[in-house]
Amino acid sequence: MFISHLSGVAVFDPNGDEVGRVRDVVVILRVGKLPPRVLGLVVEVVSRRRIFLPMTRVTSLESGQVITTGVVNLRRFEQRAAETLVLGELLDRRVRLVDGGEEVTVLDVAMVQLPARREWEIDKVFVRRGKGGPLRRRGEALTVEWSAVTGFSAEEQGQGAATLLATFEQLRPADLANVLHHLSAKRRAEVAAALDDDRLADVLEELPEDDQVEILGKLAEERAADVLEAMDPDDAADLLSELPEEDKERLLELMRPQDAAPLRRLLTYEERTAGGLMTTEPIVLRPDATVADALARVRNKDLSPALAAQVYVCRPPDETPTGKYLGVVHFQRLLRDPPFTLVGSIVDTDLRPLPPDTSLPAVTSYLATYNMVAAPVVDESGSLLGAVTVDDVLDHLLPEDWRDSAAHDTTTGLTPVPGLREATDEQH
Known part of the structure; x- marks a missing residue:
C-alpha cells in the first residue's frame, strides 16, 4: 500500500463512527538494509488535534478506509527523536540507488503487512530519476526495493516539497496550515517556499503568530512583501505588528503603495478595537x-x-x-x-x-x-x-493557543486509554 494513498483517509471505529482522518504515517528507520518498521498513524480527530494510532490498533486498511479496534488515546501526538514522518519528511528527499549511485527523488513509499499479526514495514520506494544515460529519459519513474536505495538517514538541506504539496493539494487553507504547524521548522520553510503567493497567504492567515513570523522571516524580502499583498489587509496588519519596527517599515516600503496604504491605516488603531479588527476591503x-x-x-x-x-x-x-x-x-x-x-x-x-x-x-x-x-x-x-x-x-x-488547546477539543465518543502509546515502546 503506497502511503500517499492514505493521506486524508477516514478512520472508523467498529461501529462505523468516524474517529478522524489520516495525516501521516510514523516509522522508525533501522540500521543497515533493514526496512523501516511502521509504528502507527497520525490521525487528526474532529477538533483538529493530532493523535497517535498504533498499528496494533488497526484491524483493516481496505477500500479507502481505516478500521480500528475502537479504543484510541486522545492525548496529543508528540514526535519522538527516533521517529520519522513519511509524508512530512521522506517525500521529495533525494537519495541514491545502491546500484550505480545515481541520485533520485522519492515520490512515494509503500508498506506491506508482515505475517506477524498487525505488523507493517516499508518495503518499496517509488522514485524519479534525474539525468540518466543516453538510454534513460529524464524524469523516468520506477519502483525499487527499500534495500536498493541509500541516503534516508542523513538530514538533507534544500529538500523539495512538490510531492508533499501534491499529497495535500485538496486541503483547505486551515487544514494545510495545521499540516505545516506540525512539520519541523526546516520542512515548514521548504513547504512555504514551494507554495505560490496566494496559497501561502491563505495558509499564513490560519497559522499561529509564531509560525507566521518564522515563515515570513525565512522568505526573501521581496517575496515576503508579495505575500503580504496577497493576504487580507487585517491579517497582514496583524502579522506586521508582530515584527520589529525596522522590519515592518522595510516590508511596507517594498509593497505597492496601494496595498501598503490600508495596512498603515490599520496599524494606527489599537489591536482590540473595531479599527484594529476590521478589514479594509468590504463590498x-x-x-x-x-x-x-x-x-x-x-x-x-x-x-x-x-x-x-x-x-x-x-x-x-x-x-x-x-x-x-x-x-x-x-x-x-x-x-x-x-x-x-x-x-x-x-x-x-x-x-x-x-x-x-x-x-x-x-x-x-x-x-x-x-x-x-x-x-x-x-x-x-x-x-x-x-x-x-x-x-x-x-x-x-479565543485564547492565543486555541488551535492547540485541549480545552476546545471535542471528543469522538471513544474512551481514552492512558499509556496506550507507551504500549508500543517495544516496537522502538
Whole structure:
C-alpha cells in the first residue's frame, strides 16, 4: 500500500463512527538494509488535534478506509527523536540507488503487512530519476526495493516539497496550515517556499503568530512583501505588528503603495478595537448600483462568507475610506428584490455603524445583539473605513493557543486509554 494513498483517509471505529482522518504515517528507520518498521498513524480527530494510532490498533486498511479496534488515546501526538514522518519528511528527499549511485527523488513509499499479526514495514520506494544515460529519459519513474536505495538517514538541506504539496493539494487553507504547524521548522520553510503567493497567504492567515513570523522571516524580502499583498489587509496588519519596527517599515516600503496604504491605516488603531479588527476591503457600492451588480460582487469566490453576507452603500469614492456612508443591504434582501432595483432604495439605515475605537467587548455585543456576522466601521466624518467580521472577533476572543488547546477539543465518543502509546515502546 503506497502511503500517499492514505493521506486524508477516514478512520472508523467498529461501529462505523468516524474517529478522524489520516495525516501521516510514523516509522522508525533501522540500521543497515533493514526496512523501516511502521509504528502507527497520525490521525487528526474532529477538533483538529493530532493523535497517535498504533498499528496494533488497526484491524483493516481496505477500500479507502481505516478500521480500528475502537479504543484510541486522545492525548496529543508528540514526535519522538527516533521517529520519522513519511509524508512530512521522506517525500521529495533525494537519495541514491545502491546500484550505480545515481541520485533520485522519492515520490512515494509503500508498506506491506508482515505475517506477524498487525505488523507493517516499508518495503518499496517509488522514485524519479534525474539525468540518466543516453538510454534513460529524464524524469523516468520506477519502483525499487527499500534495500536498493541509500541516503534516508542523513538530514538533507534544500529538500523539495512538490510531492508533499501534491499529497495535500485538496486541503483547505486551515487544514494545510495545521499540516505545516506540525512539520519541523526546516520542512515548514521548504513547504512555504514551494507554495505560490496566494496559497501561502491563505495558509499564513490560519497559522499561529509564531509560525507566521518564522515563515515570513525565512522568505526573501521581496517575496515576503508579495505575500503580504496577497493576504487580507487585517491579517497582514496583524502579522506586521508582530515584527520589529525596522522590519515592518522595510516590508511596507517594498509593497505597492496601494496595498501598503490600508495596512498603515490599520496599524494606527489599537489591536482590540473595531479599527484594529476590521478589514479594509468590504463590498462597497454606490447608491445607483443595482441588485444585479450587488449579487455579482457577492458571488466572488475569494470573499469569505462573512464579507459576502452584506454590501455597504456609500457615496463615491467607493474605496475605503469612502465618501459618505449611507447604510447596508443584507444578502437576503438582495435575493428578495428584482435585479434592476437600485441598492440605494433598499438600504438599511437603522443599523448604526461602529466608531473605529469601539472596544472588542462592545463589538462582540453589537454582533450578538443584532444577529450580525459583520458590522460597518465609520469615522467621525461619516466615511466607511472597513468592516468587522465575526471570524476576526472570534480570533481575538479565543485564547492565543486555541488551535492547540485541549480545552476546545471535542471528543469522538471513544474512551481514552492512558499509556496506550507507551504500549508500543517495544516496537522502538
